[in-house]
Amino acid sequence: MKAAVLKSFGSPLVIENVPEPVIGTGEVVVDVVSTRVLSYTNEVLSGERKYLLDLPVIPGAGCVGRVRTIGPDATKLAVGDWVICDPTVRSRDDAIAPDITLQGASARGEGGMRLQKYFRDGSFAEQMRVPTENVKRLGHINAAEATQWCALGNMLVPYGGFLAANLRPGETVLVSGATGNFGSAAVTVALAMGAACVVAPGRNESVLAELVRRFGDRVRPVKLSDNEADDRERMERAAPGPIDCVFDIMPPSVSTTVVRAAIMTVRPYGRVVLMGGVNMLGGPGLELPYNWIMRECITIHGVWMYPPDAAVRLIALVRAGLLRLDHYETTAFDLDHANDAVAYAAAKSGPFNMTVIRP
Numbered sequence: 001m002k003a004a005v006l007k008s009f010g011s012p013l014v015i016e017n018v019p020e021p022v023i024g025t026g027e028v029v030v031d032v033v034s035t036r037v038l039s040y041t042n043e044v045l046s047g048e049r050k051y052l053l054d055l056p057v058i059p060g061a062g063c064v065g066r067v068r069t070i071g072p073d074a075t076k077l078a079v080g081d082w083v084i085c086d087p088t089v090r091s092r093d094d095a096i097a098p099d100i101t102l103q104g105a106s107a108r109g110e111g112g113m114r115l116q117k118y119f120r121d122g123s124f125a126e127q128m129r130v131p132t133e134n135v136k137r138l139g140h141i142n143a144a145e146a147t148q149w150c151a152l153g154n155m156l157v158p159y160g161g162f163l164a165a166n167l168r169p170g171e172t173v174l175v176s177g178a179t180g181n182f183g184s185a186a187v188t189v190a191l192a193m194g195a196a197c198v199v200a201p202g203r204n205e206s207v208l209a210e211l212v213r214r215f216g217d218r219v220r221p222v223k224l225s226d227n228e229a230d231d232r233e234r235m236e237r238a239a240p241g242p243i244d245c246v247f248d249i250m251p252p253s254v255s256t257t258v259v260r261a262a263i264m265t266v267r268p269y270g271r272v273v274l275m276g277g278v279n280m281l282g283g284p285g286l287e288l289p290y291n292w293i294m295r296e297c298i299t300i301h302g303v304w305m306y307p308p309d310a311a312v313r314l315i316a317l318v319r320a321g322l323l324r325l326d327h328y329e330t331t332a333f334d335l336d337h338a339n340d341a342v343a344y345a346a347a348k349s350g351p352f353n354m355t356v357i358r359p
Helices: 041-046 109-116 143-149 151-164 181-192 205-218 228-238 256-263 290-295 310-319 335-347
Strands: 002-005 014-017 027-037 063-070 082-085 088-090 100-102 127-131 135-137 172-176 197-202 219-223 243-248 266-274 299-302 329-333 353-357
Touching (some): 027 143, 027 335, 041 335, 063 127, 063 143, 135 310, 143 151, 143 329, 151 243, 151 266, 172 256, 181 197, 181 205, 197 228, 205 219, 219 228, 228 256, 243 256
Parallel strands (some): 172 197, 197 219, 243 266, 266 299, 329 353
Antiparallel strands (some): 002 014, 027 063, 027 127, 027 353, 063 082, 082 135, 088 100
């Protein structure tokens, strides 16, 4: 089969024929129809993000495709089913604290690297092998719709954060990083989950205006300055009442002062979700007042990805008409032009832009 292979960090992907994946017990082989190209894929492939990857590897985090082959432990899947493949692979021998690898993207720690040596290859290929539990049925769609369903991959990340924070209908949410690719997805998901209001801080006024245009007055935009105290006051004023939950999805390049200003708008007994990349590449850590956290009874959730059943729940929100996928403007490339797709995704990294490869 044809695949795009990363042979060394900083080198272009090599498009070549590789052996087809061989199925084992507890696995499914899927024909890849459409796969997202993350906006920061270029930073992963160059080594800039310092993600743990055992090379050579076929990159690509998750896909939408059709079941090609199933193992003996699959009782609901059938050959030909349309599915979404979750790249969050967990070790099966520790239910409390499993090691995790993001198939085709990165690993967490030594255990994650061991897991990656087996579930290593991602979705920039005509086929991929996936753990059975990571294959979620979509129901009936057609090939043209497969690209649109890739947007679930963007939305699953903030959805996992809001599930951890137990976001309730009617609450007020602040999304720190709302003008970015994952941040705009967080605004979308929070509203679909019933948030009464989403405070959306950012520096890009045109993107803030676009969020309001799409979602109406449930979105309260806030233009950020370079003053932490002023920004915190502006965000608090924008909310119609106390802010119940602060969700942070800021990238590694952002100063911790920006993140802290957002976090400290949360009400007493409020919840904070940290899912961004701040401090990932070094530099100062996030300093929060111990006394404030303790006296205000603040709950802070560090969340990486989402629980195993999140994709099924999110698919149900789409099917119910509560979450729309058509917000995304999609540009598709074939597998022969995978390097062009990576470059394009980096250049078009704004909200509601999605780049895909269709092998």
